[in-house]
Amino acid sequence: GGRVLIAPSILSADFANLERDLHRIANADWAHVDVMDYHFVPNLTLGLPVVEALQRVSPIPLDCHLMIEDPDRWAPAYAEAGAHSVTFHIEAARDPRTLAKDLHAAGAQACMALKPGTPFAPYEELLDVVDMVLVMTVEPGFGGQSFMADQMPKVREVREAIGRRGGQIRIEVDGGVAASTIEQCAAAGADVFVAGSAVYGAEDAAAAVEELRGLAQA
Numbered sequence: 001g002g003r004v005l006i007a008p009s010i011l012s013a014d015f016a017n018l019e020r021d022l023h024r025i026a027n028a029d030w031a032h033v034d035v036m037d038y039h040f041v042p043n044l045t046l047g048l049p050v051v052e053a054l055q056r057v058s059p060i061p062l063d064c065h066l067m068i069e070d071p072d073r074w075a076p077a078y079a080e081a082g083a084h085s086v087t088f089h090i091e092a093a094r095d096p097r098t099l100a101k102d103l104h105a106a107g108a109q110a111c112m113a114l115k116p117g118t119p120f121a122p123y124e125e126l127l128d129v130v131d132m133v134l135v136m137t138v139e140p141g142f143g144g145q146s147f148m149a150d151q152m153p154k155v156r157e158v159r160e161a162i163g164r165r166g167g168q169i170r171i172e173v174d175g176g177v178a179a180s181t182i183e184q185c186a187a188a189g190a191d192v193f194v195a196g197s198a199v200y201g202a203e204d205a206a207a208a209v210e211e212l213r214g215l216a217q218a
């Protein structure tokens with residue numbers, strides 16, 4: 001396949017030192033930014049003003065994962081803020097096709113995310129309009145949870161659907177991705193790897209990024 005992308009999640013960074021911690025992962029491809037609203041998930045992190053500030057100082061593109069209600073209303077502003085990619089949850093979107101077009105019009109890539117309990121098949125037609133599919137490998141809401149290997153068949157299903165249709169759509173995995181789990185994700189067809197605790201929990205975050213990259217592209 002093509003080049004694999006490593007996207008450390010700053011959910012596991014020091015929120016009092018986000019600029020410093022973005023620079024610790026400057027060798028990564030994207031910085032994954034988890035936006036939570038206390039409604040779609042039982043946690044709250046940061047929102048648009050912080051993303052705008054991160055955009056000003058980040059050495060690498062921002063990959064914004066919106067775990068929020070009503071993404072149709074709120075997501076395009078993250079694209080306007082300069083995010084490289086904006087991910088909305090399909091469970092929360094009312095009109096995902098229009099939302100993806102709105103994100104493109106605002107200059108970002110559009111990604112749809114699926115919670116572990118959400119099947120892919122009903123949404124296959126949306127491969128027409130999204131640039132990436134995020135298959136969650138934990139229940140969204142918190143870092144540091146255990147990887148759900150039972151999501152690998154879904155990753156394979158998405159990869160097969162992309163293969164049938166042609167095109168350049170990426171598959172991102174998020175949750176419990178670490179040196180011990182990343183190879184099975186890559187084997188199933190994922191090519192974008194989010195890792196929070198596995199990167200920021202390491203002594204040397206940049207070295208952890210390189211280790212994950214090596215394992216994913218092997």
Ligand code: DX5
Pocket residue numbers: 009010011012032034065138139140141142143144145174175176177194195196197198
């Ligand atoms: C969870 C977030 C993840 C989280 C992953 O809801 O979407 O991005 O930061 O953290 P780890 O890699 O520690 O599971």
Ligand code: ZN
Pocket residue numbers: 009032033034065174194
């Ligand atoms: Zn995430």
